[in-house]
Each structure stands twice: as structure tokens, then as C-alpha cells.
Amino acid sequence: MSSFSRRDFVRHTASATALLAGCGGSGTGDDTGAVPTTGHPDCLALLDGGTYVGDVPFVGEGPADEVMMDAGLDGRLVTDLSKLEFGDLCVDNERFFVRTAASTLLPDEAGWEVLFTGLVGAESAMGIQELRGRSGDMGKILLECSGNGAGRSFGLMSVASWSGVALTDLLAELDVLPTATAVLVRGFDTYSDSSDHSSVGASWVLTLAQLAETGAFLATEMNGEPLPLHHGKPVRLVIPNWYGCAHIKWVQEITLVDDSAPATDHMLEFASRTHQSGLPALASDFRAASQDLAAMPIRVEQWTDADGETAYRVLGILWGGQATTDKLQIRFGPGNGWQNVEVCPGHEQNLYWTVWEHLWHPDEGGEVLIECRIKDGDVSTNRLDTGFYRRSVAIDAP
Numbered sequence: 450m451s452s453f454s455r456r457d458f459v460r461h462t463a464s465a466t467a468l469l470a471g472c473g474g475s476g477t478g479d480d481t482g483a484v485p486t487t488g489h490p491d492c493l494a495l496l497d498g499g500t501y502v503g504d505v506p507f508v509g510e511g512p513a514d515e516v517m518m519d520a521g522l523d524g525r526l527v528t529d530l531s532k533l534e535f536g537d538l539c540v541d542n543e544r545f546f547v548r549t550a551a552s553t554l555l556p557d558e559a560g561w562e563v564l565f566t567g568l569v570g571a572e573s574a575m576g577i578q579e580l581r582g583r584s585g586d587m588g589k590i591l592l593e594c595s596g597n598g599a600g601r602s603f604g605l606m607s608v609a610s611w612s613g614v615a616l617t618d619l620l621a622e623l624d625v626l627p628t629a630t631a632v633l634v635r636g637f638d639t640y641s642d643s644s645d646h647s648s649v650g651a652s653w654v655l656t657l658a659q660l661a662e663t664g665a666f667l668a669t670e671m672n673g674e675p676l677p678l679h680h681g682k683p684v685r686l687v688i689p690n691w692y693g694c695a696h697i698k699w700v701q702e703i704t705l706v707d708d709s710a711p712a713t714d715h716m717l718e719f720a721s722r723t724h725q726s727g728l729p730a731l732a733s734d735f736r737a738a739s740q741d742l743a744a745m746p747i748r749v750e751q752w753t754d755a756d757g758e759t760a761y762r763v764l765g766i767l768w769g770g771q772a773t774t775d776k777l778q779i780r781f782g783p784g785n786g787w788q789n790v791e792v793c794p795g796h797e798q799n800l801y802w803t804v805w806e807h808l809w810h811p812d813e814g815g816e817v818l819i820e821c822r823i824k825d826g827d828v829s830t831n832r833l834d835t836g837f838y839r840r841s842v843a844i845d846a847p
């Protein structure tokens with residue numbers, strides 16, 4: 450047994466424990482900077498007996514340093530996706546990306562209530578304690594900011610395990626008028642400073658049908674802890690498989706509306722990024738802000754394999770969409786052919802990422818564009834197909 454495979458065994462054992470423990474509390478993320486694993490325990494160890502040389506950075510991308518930059522409306526924290534390992538499905542709360550930090554004017558959570566108003570027989574409010582008491586496990590769900598991109602190393606994307614209450618369950622207890630077709634979800638949005646980059650006020654309109662289809666819920670816990678300040682403390686909306694912009698934080702009011710409700714400023718701000726056609730005036734003319742299936746590399750490791758040859762281990766993720774696939778392909782440079790990626794142990798769900806790996810033996814050095822594609826019947830991969838998730842590395846000649 451080589452020293453690498455022995456270390457792998459230790460790491461795999463640790464990962465398996467983390468998986469069993471779910472994504473609760475802190476410390477589910479592996480220590481980083483350690484010698485990487487050589488594969489999922491259920492899969493072939495691609496580089497068994499090899500020597501890890503180092504990671505090859507992606508070129509032309511902005512930082513993903515996991516520290517809060519700026520504050521309030523401009524507050525951003527970018528997750529470093531290159532730290533992901535097999536078995537690490539959740540990102541710790543401290544490392545989970547932030548798009549818009551909490552306002553300094555945010556009220557204390559003690560008297561927090563969510564008001565249900567609009568097209569209901571009688572207005573009603575639910576206090577945070579009652580919401581917490583009714584919260585149940587909602588599983589692991591990925592959030593991606595629709596404004597994610599290379600400028601932030603694609604790190605406006607993370608997975609957490611959530612607890613909350615389904616909105617359809619809460620609405621079922623209200624006297625919702627038959628004219629109501631949708632809900633307008635509004636979060637606390639008073640800031641002391643303005644922003645040059647983001648408009649103030651986040652609210653989103655979803656139809657009652659979309660609530661039921663997606664299982665949208667009011668979340669009160671993230672990775673086994675009460676919702677952290679910058680992630681919507683004490684309550685936020687989570688809509689499985691929709692872009693993050695619709696996941697309203699610091700929720701205070703849910704208004705039952707009909708099809709005449711106008712699109713909110715926040716919806717208009719994110720219209721192009723959620724792939725709307727133009728700027729629809731009515732919320733009911735917005736298409737679902739759902740995410741298509743997509744994939745990208747997240748880490749390229751240089752190794753010397755057991756035969757002394759240079760080899761690269763490419764780690765990546767597959768996420769979004771409505772259907773699972775076994776048709777992921779990768780290409781290293783436009784002049785080369787597409788290769789099948791064996792996603793191991795398989796792509797089994799669409800609610801959070803699946804980590805994959807691929808072994809690469811380049812013929813020549815230089816800057817190489819890495820692209821993924823999924824050609825699987827009528828599975829929609831619009832954003833992936835525009836080249837949105839392409840990344841490049843510069844490698845030495847073999």
C-alpha cells in the first residue's frame with residue numbers, strides 16, 4: 450500500500466463520517482491544503498501510486514478568498530470551490546457565499562414576525578418562535594447567484610443543508626381568496642447607505658403552482674445552526690433549483706397577489722440573468738427563475754503518475770436542472786475531441802452538486818480551455834451551452 454492510498458483511506462473514512470453526520474454544525478468541511486484524495490471510495494483510484502505535484506490555477510479569473518468584502522448592499526463573500534472534495538457536499542456557514550450582507554438597521558429577531566397579507570380573508574402573522582418550532586429537515590440544496598461568473602471564480606455558489614417550513618403548508622392554513630394566484634415575498638431592505646452596484650429592496654413573485662412544484666420553504670436553519678446574519682437571519686425563502694436572487698433573505702411579508710402584480714425592481718434587476726425575454730412589466734410574465742443542468746471544472750491537480758508521466762486530475766461539479774444524466778463530456782481545447790466523463794458514483798439528484806473527476810493526459814503545453822457539455826435528449830443546458838462555465842489553465846509542455 451503506497452503512502453498515498455493509506456492517506457486516502459484515512460480521508461475517505463473521515464468523509465464517510467461527515468456524510469453520515471449530515472451537514473450539521475461546523476466542521477463538515479475538510480481541512481484544505483492537505484494531500485488530495487485520489488477518488489471517490491466507490492470508484493477507481495485514478496492516480497493510485499502517483500505523486501501529487503500541486504494545483505494548477507485557472508487563468509483570467511477574479512479571487513475567491515472567502516472573506517467578506519465591503520458591507521451592506523455591496524457585501525460579498527466568495528466561496529472557494531477548489532476546496533471541494535468527494536464527500537464534502539455542504540459548505541460551512543462561514544464559507545457559504547454571501548451576495549448582499551445584512552443591514553446595520555436590521556431589527557432584533559426577538560419580535561420578528563412574517564405577515565401574511567393581500568388576497569386573504571384575514572391577515573395573519575407568524576412569529577419566529579412558531580416558525581422555528583414547525584421547521585423540519587429540508588435536505589441539501591444548492592444556491593447559485595444568477596450573477597455568478599469568472600470575475601469571482603464562479604464562487605457565488607454553495608450547498609447547505611436546510612431546515613424550514615413549506616410555504617404551501619403555511620398557506621393551506623390561511624383563507625386564501627380564490628382570486629390569488631401568486632405570492633410576493635418581501636425581505637427587510639432598509640439600508641443606511643446606497644450602492645452603485647445593487648438596487649435596494651429584494652422581493653420576488655412566485656405563483657402558487659411554482660411554490661408547490663419546487664417545494665419552496667421558509668428556512669430558519671442552515672447546516673444545523675440558526676440562520677446566520679448575512680444569510681437572512683432569522684428567516685429566508687429557499688426555492689430548490691431556482692437562482693439565488695429569488696431566495697429572499699430577512700423575510701417579513703408575504704402578500705397574496707393576482708396576475709396583475711407588477712414585476713418588482715429586484716426581478717427587473719435580475720431579468721437578463723434569470724434568462725427572461727426583455728423586461729416583462731408583470732410578474733406573471735416572468736418565466737421560472739430555475740437553473741438548467743450545468744457543469745464545470747473546479748480544480749486541476751498536477752500529478753506524476755505511477756509510470757513517471759505527468760497527468761492532471763480534473764475535479765468538477767454537475768448541478769441544476771430537473772433530470773439526472775450520464776452524458777457529461779469534457780473537452781481540453783477546441784481542437785480536441787469530447788471525452789466522456791464517468792461521474793462516479795453517478796449523478797443521482799438535481800438539488801445539489803455532484804462532484805466528478807476526470808484524468809487528463811495533455812499532448813502539449815500552453816493555455817488550455819476546458820469545456821463541459823451535456824447532450825442528453827431534450828435536457829436543457831442553455832447557460833452551459835453559451836460557454837458561461839468555460840475555464841482555462843496554463844500547463845507546462847509534457
Ligand SMILES: Nc1nc2c(c(=O)[nH]1)N[C@H]1C(S)=C(S)[C@@H](COP(=O)(O)O)O[C@H]1N2
Pocket residue numbers: 545546547548549592593594595636637638650651679680681692693694695696697698699
Ligand atoms: N432581502 C434580500 N434578499 C436577497 C438578496 C438581497 O439583496 N436582499 N439578494 C439575493 C441574491 S441576488 C442572492 S444570490 C441570494 C444569496 O444568498 P446568500 O447571500 O445567503 O448566499 O440572496 C438573495 N436574497
Ligand SMILES: [Mo]
Pocket residue numbers: 548593594595596693694
Ligand atoms: Mo444573486
